[in-house]
Each structure stands twice: as C-alpha cells, then as structure tokens.
Amino acid sequence: MRPDGTDLKSIDGMTWPEVAALREATDVVLFPVAQVAQHGPHLPLNTDVIQAVEACRRTVLRLAAEGIPVALAPALPFGHSPTHYAFPGYISLDPDTLSFVVRDIVGSLAKQGFRRFVIFNVGGGNWGGLENAVFYVHERLGVDVYLLGWFEMAPVWAPFLTTHHPDRGEHDGHAGELETSCVLAAAPHLVVSNAVERYHSPRYAEMDRLPFANMNMNERARAVGCWNMAEISHSGMWGDATAASAEKGNQIFDAVADALADHIRKYVLRRESNP
Numbered sequence: 001m002r003p004d005g006t007d008l009k010s011i012d013g014m015t016w017p018e019v020a021a022l023r024e025a026t027d028v029v030l031f032p033v034a035q036v037a038q039h040g041p042h043l044p045l046n047t048d049v050i051q052a053v054e055a056c057r058r059t060v061l062r063l064a065a066e067g068i069p070v071a072l073a074p075a076l077p078f079g080h081s082p083t084h085y086a087f088p089g090y091i092s093l094d095p096d097t098l099s100f101v102v103r104d105i106v107g108s109l110a111k112q113g114f115r116r117f118v119i120f121n122v123g124g125g126n127w128g129g130l131e132n133a134v135f136y137v138h139e140r141l142g143v144d145v146y147l148l149g150w151f152e153m154a155p156v157w158a159p160f161l162t163t164h165h166p167d168r169g170e171h172d173g174h175a176g177e178l179e180t181s182c183v184l185a186a187a188p189h190l191v192v193s194n195a196v197e198r199y200h201s202p203r204y205a206e207m208d209r210l211p212f213a214n215m216n217m218n219e220r221a222r223a224v225g226c227w228n229m230a231e232i233s234h235s236g237m238w239g240d241a242t243a244a245s246a247e248k249g250n251q252i253f254d255a256v257a258d259a260l261a262d263h264i265r266k267y268v269l270r271r272e273s274n275p
Helices: 016-025 047-065 095-111 124-141 151-160 177-186 202-208 217-223 246-268
Strands: 028-033 116-121 144-149
Touching (some): 028 095, 047 116, 047 177, 047 246, 095 116, 095 124, 124 144, 144 246, 151 246, 202 217
Parallel strands (some): 028 116
C-alpha cells in the first residue's frame, strides 16, 4: 500500500482477468516512457523513470476519482541516452530499437482491444524514436496515439521552482531543483543527501544563449558539437539541487497530473475539461 492509501496497479501488476475487466471499462492506456542515465552524484539513474511513473500514476488516480477509468501501462525504463556514456550505469537504446519496442508494446495491447494510447515521455533523447513509433502505430495499426513530454510541460511545473527564470536567462538544469524535488517527493530514500550540490555550468549557459527556440538540452548540445554530458558538468549535474524540497515535488506532480488529466479528458475522451 502506498503512503497516500492507494494501491494502483499497472497492467503488469494485474492478473489477466483483471486486465480483461479493465479493458471492458476502457480502451485508453497511459504509457510512461523514460530512460536510465546518470543524474549527478545525488540522484539515482532511474530518476526519469520515477518522474514518469509518478506523474502517470497521479493522473490515472485523478481520472478514476471522476469515474473515468484509464489503464496504466508498465513503464518502459529504457530510452536513447548515449550522451551520458562518461558516467557508469547508463543504458541506452538505439532510436530504431526504441521505436520498435514501443511499436511492439502498443501493438500487443492494441490486439487486445485497447485503441487509444497516451505516451508520456520523460527523456530528451527519446523523441526521434518515439516520433517514428507513433506515426507507425497510427498509420499501420489504426490506433489513436498522443505523444506528450514532461520537460516540455515547463509552463506547468516552472512556477514552483525558485531557480528557473527564463526571462533572465536562468534555467533549471539537469538533476537540479526540478528533478531533485520530484525524487524527494516520490522516492526520498534514493536521494544521497550529502551529495546534493549547486553548480553553474558555463558550457550550458553558452548553449542556452543559442539563437534557437524550442530546443531541448540534447538538441542544444548537438548544435554546438557536444556529445558528452561530461563536457557540460564534471559531476553530471547542473543547476541548484540545494533549492529542492519534497513539498515542491508534490506540487509539481499534482500540477502535471492535473494538466495531463485535463488533456486526456479533452482530447482523448473528447469531454469538456474541468473549469
């Protein structure tokens, strides 16, 4: 039982009769996709997995409270993260491999009658493989698929951060205030508290000043010829993790879950959004 009193199961934690009953109630699946890669000396390599699962879990619970069932797919923990190769522990899939895995997972569930899939991506390097996958499953399998991203939801989570001021050229970094707050909220036992730090990366500041809009960290790194995250930070993190708190993490998860639930209600289920 979770601390909040719920025991929400993803599909892989159910028996087949439970999945059959769930399929009778809904054909919508929320599918978290993340990656395993370093997040500095203080956060676990599965930080992105933790964020993806917790955001999706809270989203499904919100909709369930309204009488709207949505199936929670098992998280795909592996994504495309080769730029973290300088730090031990990373596991990276080739973009084509990632695409095929997502296609096979969605295809397996589609054969069972699930027809609407919301893929929630927490991993900047995953976009190429995921874009390829969603076009395939939509065109070849005839299912509805919606691709959303955690870091792309900055307008939702940024107001809760004290170190994120784009108007001044200041952005939260990798394993900084955002991600540390989220792990403190969802899995505090995995945070190495005596390794939490603050680091301003001159290299990242340079990348951030590029005259391009709507580029994620990986895209900006490639734009300046950087293929190794160790060139941005010797420890693998940048930003201010010392500003993080579990309270901020819970606020962020709740705000993202509200936004995701609203999106599913409006665009997937074609219902009126909550006021």
